[in-house]
Amino acid sequence: MTVLIPVLVAGVVIVAAVGGPTLVRSASPLLMRIPRTAILVLTGSLLLWLLAPVSLSLMAAWTVTGPSLLPAPFADVCQQCLDAANPFASNTVDTAIPVLLLLILPVLGLLTLIGVGVPRWVRRARSTRSASQGISGRARSTSIDGHRVLLLDDSRPIAFSLPKRSGGIVISDGLCAALEPDELAAVLSHEQAHLRQHHHLVLTLLDTVAWPLRRVPLVSAIVDVIPHYLEIAADNAARSRAGTPALASALLKLGAPAGPPPSAPGGALLGMKLHAAGPDRIGHIVAPSGVGSAVLPASVLGIQLAVFVVVAAAIHGPYLRAVVAGCGLVP
Structure with a gap:
């Protein structure tokens, strides 16, 4: 299970990335009837899809062991936090991948998005203000x-x-x-x-x-x-x-x-x-078009959103609870 679940999540992420446009187009007759709901579903799906690779990296940190890049005291604290957050048993796979790298990758990805997005937002705001x-x-x-x-x-x-x-x-x-x-x-x-x-x-x-x-x-x-x-x-x-x-x-x-x-x-x-x-x-x-053919793809979009919500809650929730509880470091 420690390997199967990440593989399934990765499969859902890839299928959603490639097959999502077909679902969005096919569901449009129904989504056009409920545009505000459609905006929430699609925007939520996009943001949660972006969060899914982060979830995969954090999940992988539970399931693998590898060489430590930190001095012993810091490595012990990091491992104790991981153990406190890990909902699985002690079933891990020994690899050459440092666990610290799996924890740092999401941070690097977030910093990259911020580094690219914020200047774009600033340029947009300046242009709008000028207009x-x-x-x-x-x-x-x-x-x-x-x-x-x-x-x-x-x-x-x-x-x-x-x-x-x-x-x-x-x-x-x-x-x-x-x-x-x-x-x-x-x-x-x-x-x-x-x-x-x-x-x-x-x-x-x-x-x-x-x-x-x-x-x-x-x-x-x-x-x-x-x-x-x-x-x-x-x-x-x-x-x-x-x-x-x-x-x-x-x-x-x-x-x-x-x-x-x-x-x-x-x-x-x-x-x-x-x-x-x-x-x-x-x-x-x-004369709005009929929605019969759009019910199934719209339902799949809703299920996809629900899956992303469950994945985000199941993976990020334990980390947040462990941090709030002090990772078991405080008696």
Whole structure:
């Protein structure tokens, strides 16, 4: 069992990495009906999948013995902590792998993610702040239909939202002229939902954490699909306030995205844009597809998430309990 369990966990990690994109695509008709739940499941699956290799390394530290890299007193303390955390018996496999290396690898992996992700987060924050300053300098703040907005003097129909601290909802005079009052209310409700549900934070988290691992199929699939579900979640909020016909009519009138304001650097940094989910949105709003074929893959995604939760709790829990209890060092 000491060898079989790590092998099974490793198999689940590899299968999820390679087969995950197929499940995500196949489950989409059902996930589109519950976009906020889909965001939680997919984001949780991604974070727990990233934690799984750490779990494997920590589990391996229970099951193998090898040469010690520490002086005797420190090695004894380390071994006592491992023994206190180990839920298995004394069944171990003698190898040439130092146990200390298995404990250090997760730390090195975390430091690598931080080293790559934090500078990316800093660059994103600076670019968004720069875009916000450029927009604030040429927009006037006003209230429309109960929403505080930045109104651009631009004939194009523009609508997007920045993080709240960076300006919030941004629309143009051209948008107000192109839409009827109920259609404009639907668009404003859509953008307000992005702010209320903290969608910018979700995108920032994904961009910071997942970007270094974007070549992994599962990571790439989740990062690509979550913006779609964020848009659908905002659409649902708009439909509940302004009605489905108003939102669908607004999207039809707006047609192709107008693009960012001329002085804004990079549309991707301007936050949530009204057309980010692509042309299938109106079809989903008016006539959602059937979910029958998506039930099985969605269930497998849920089971996969549950497996990752159990693995994380079963492996990290004993280590945390051992540390809190002092590894048995304190009588």
